[in-house]
Amino acid sequence: MQRLAAVLGKDGQTVDVMQTPISWVLVTALWAYKIRKAVQFDFVDFSTLAARCHDCHEELRLNRRLAAALYLDVVAITGSADQPSLDGAGEAIEYAVRMHAFSQQSLWSSRLALHRLTTADIDQLAILMAHFHQAAAVAGGSSSAGTPASIRQTAEETLALIDSRITGSVQRQQLARITDWQILQHQQLDALFTLRKTQGQVRECHGDLHSGNILTEHGEVIPFDCLEFAVQLRWIDVLSEMAFISMDLQCHARPDLANRLLNQYLEITGDYEGVPVLRYYEVQRALVRCKVALLRNDQHVSDAGPAMTPAQQARDYLAFSAEHCVAPPGAILITHGYSGSGKSTVSGCVATIVGAIRIRSDVERKRLHGITAGAGAGAVAAAAPDGGIYAQAGTTLTYQRLGVLARGVLAAGLPVVIDAAFLKRDQRGLFERLARELGVPFLILDCQASDATLRTRLAARSQDVSDADVTVLVNQMAHADALSPDELKTTIVFDSGLVATTQALMEFIAPVLRRLNIRTNPVPPAAAGAFQGGGVMDRPT
Known part of the structure; x- marks a missing residue:
């Protein structure tokens, strides 16, 4: 990546190099280039160039649903590892999704940290996602998406990965509590999961709707970086999608904004009968973020800033999940x-x-x-x-x-x-x-x-x-x-x-x-x- 960064910065431009567990991102003043890593996990397989190329085109197609102005095209990286070139002659050695660059201060994660996320932002996202979900493709009856079996499988895989990486006694007690609660939840909610699939509430969603994947620029809220690489994690219950950002806002100490978002969304969609699945999905989404943080910790990758290591993030998300296994009193x-x-x-x-x-x-x-x-x-x-x-x-x-x-x-x-x-x-x-x-x-x-x-x-x-x-x-x-x-x-x-x-x-x-x-x-x-x-x-x- 450093060789390609040097090519992009040959005219004296500053090039920021960032990474996630599955991608590299190179950012110049005008453009951002997202390049897949040749990795293979239980949830993604980028081990071949063909797979990485396909995923780039899927990312472009899917993200244009909500962020058309941000996503430009897919470019080939040619040449060699020592002398890479963007869209040069010869066969591609890699592919990248090219996007418009944006200020990191525009990200909701940054706006939350700076106390700049507003109720106007929240209201705009609620309206945007309600209309997006209402227009999104519906999972067919023969699809396994949104069925109790697929939901259970995804949840068990997440718990298994977390179980393989945590060691502290407190964390293991929390995980045991979550595991028991999850078994009970499936017994209680399986019929509702099935009903929601039948009612068309399982749709092709964004899939990764958290504050690090939403920005506000020039007054416009833009969700981006949807989950393109795992079909089973994108074709989900629409309330699983909303539970993700709700959980994230709560973890950023803004339960007031989470509450406003859900209430605005539900008022538009009328999906109150789905509310019983919200807590389950909030817990699952926190566990997913815990898993991602553990993977970052394995790769020594951090996007949490100097005050929060990936290991600390993982502990916090696990604690959130354990705490939310207990419902507060109703009224x-x-x-x-x-x-x-x-x-x-x-x-x-x-x-x-x-x-x-x-x-x-x-x-x-x-x-x-x-x-x-x-x-x-x-x-x-x-x-x-x-x-x-x-x-x-x-x-x-x-x-x-x-x-x-x-x-x-x-x-x-x-x-x-x-x-x-x-x-x-x-x-x-x-x-x-x-x-x-x-x-x-x-x-x-x-x-x-x-x-x-x-x-x-x-x-x-x-x-x-x-x-x-x-x-x-x-x-x-x-x-x-x-x-x-x-x-x-x-x-x-x-x-x-x-x-x-x-x-x-x-x-x-x-x-x-x-x-x-x-x-x-x-x-x-x-x-x-x-x-x-x-x-x-x-x-x-």
């Missing part, structure tokens, strides 16, 4: 309030704080009627406040659907926040009974604002998913059932007419949640931005 939190009272803003912040899955009635109501989940106001033909999809039958169906989805989320060991008006006692009772049945805490987030504030907000709405206007508000006020004395015992009141921050909200609500045995996530100062909500009053007993 049901529902909002309550008129249109414009700040329910969606408050519920989003609370979901971040407790690491909950948020489900919105405005979105699910439209989805039930075949209307695009992200459709804003105006997507539904004008109707009376209780007409069209907002008629009593549609409302009853919507709340029943919310209950079904909530039950699935809770079965996965996650808290759930239901963002809906809940202006009727029977609507609230449906979820109160569910919480009692499942033995989880129940909390009402009562969002309030002055009449003038409500009317001003509704009049100013343009792109909101809700279709509510002032006429709807007046109708709500006329027919709402007030919270009963018993309900008020499990209610927190938010005056959303005041401005607060996520951090302030967390400082207020965290003690309440701890009393209810609801775990809270730390919210970094960088995430504690302003939101319309606050002026809170604690009323649980």
Whole structure:
């Protein structure tokens, strides 16, 4: 590689040489050249030139799905090992994928380290991946991809490689715990794995979606370096893909961003029934990163920086996997309030704080009627406040659907926040009974604002998913059932007419949640931005 680097730098250009367990990457000011190593592992075989050439063309083809502007072509390396040439005369001795070079500071791994990854980045990735997955090729019924047997085989191979390389007593205890948990998970999830394959949720994905393979340049989020060399690791459940970046964000101490990403993605796709597989896949993805770190350690290759060796990385990923074998306590939190009272803003912040899955009635109501989940106001033909999809039958169906989805989320060991008006006692009772049945805490987030504030907000709405206007508000006020004395015992009141921050909200609500045995996530100062909500009053007993 040093000979080729010298050729690339012959005009005085600086050439950075980097490597992974399976590739070399040479980077100049304008271009990057990725060259496969002649290696053979259980998951990849690059032992022949023909195999490396094929993989280069596959990388180009597959990465152009998400990063067309980044990937240029495949170039032949000719000449000899002592005197290599790019696209020179003679037969190829090697091949390289040529890409546009980019600043390492653009990588999400760097942006995370510098606290520069934003919620706008997260939202853009959620939208991008949701649409990418919806358009991706679906694994055929005869394919082994996504079947319980193939999932189990991949998991066992990963554990076997880790087992062959770890020696510490703590790590061996963690691995034993993970192994036992994995066996139990397969018993519990095999039927769901099969169902998701049947439903078309196993698709040709990116396959390697972690922060080192995502960049933001000129405001555009670009996932690159997809997993082209192992078909069985690319044709996967779409939620396995999202679990990878979710795990990675958590390992970078940003569970708030992981939660936002998953909630934005699920809101677009509606794939809440797949939530029970998320924890399993997060553990598996951490184990994959542990395996990669161990391979780097074998080759004395490090991309972790001076503060973190590959061996340390491997230990951290293994610890994450072991910790995530235990699900946190579940909980049901529902909002309550008129249109414009700040329910969606408050519920989003609370979901971040407790690491909950948020489900919105405005979105699910439209989805039930075949209307695009992200459709804003105006997507539904004008109707009376209780007409069209907002008629009593549609409302009853919507709340029943919310209950079904909530039950699935809770079965996965996650808290759930239901963002809906809940202006009727029977609507609230449906979820109160569910919480009692499942033995989880129940909390009402009562969002309030002055009449003038409500009317001003509704009049100013343009792109909101809700279709509510002032006429709807007046109708709500006329027919709402007030919270009963018993309900008020499990209610927190938010005056959303005041401005607060996520951090302030967390400082207020965290003690309440701890009393209810609801775990809270730390919210970094960088995430504690302003939101319309606050002026809170604690009323649980």
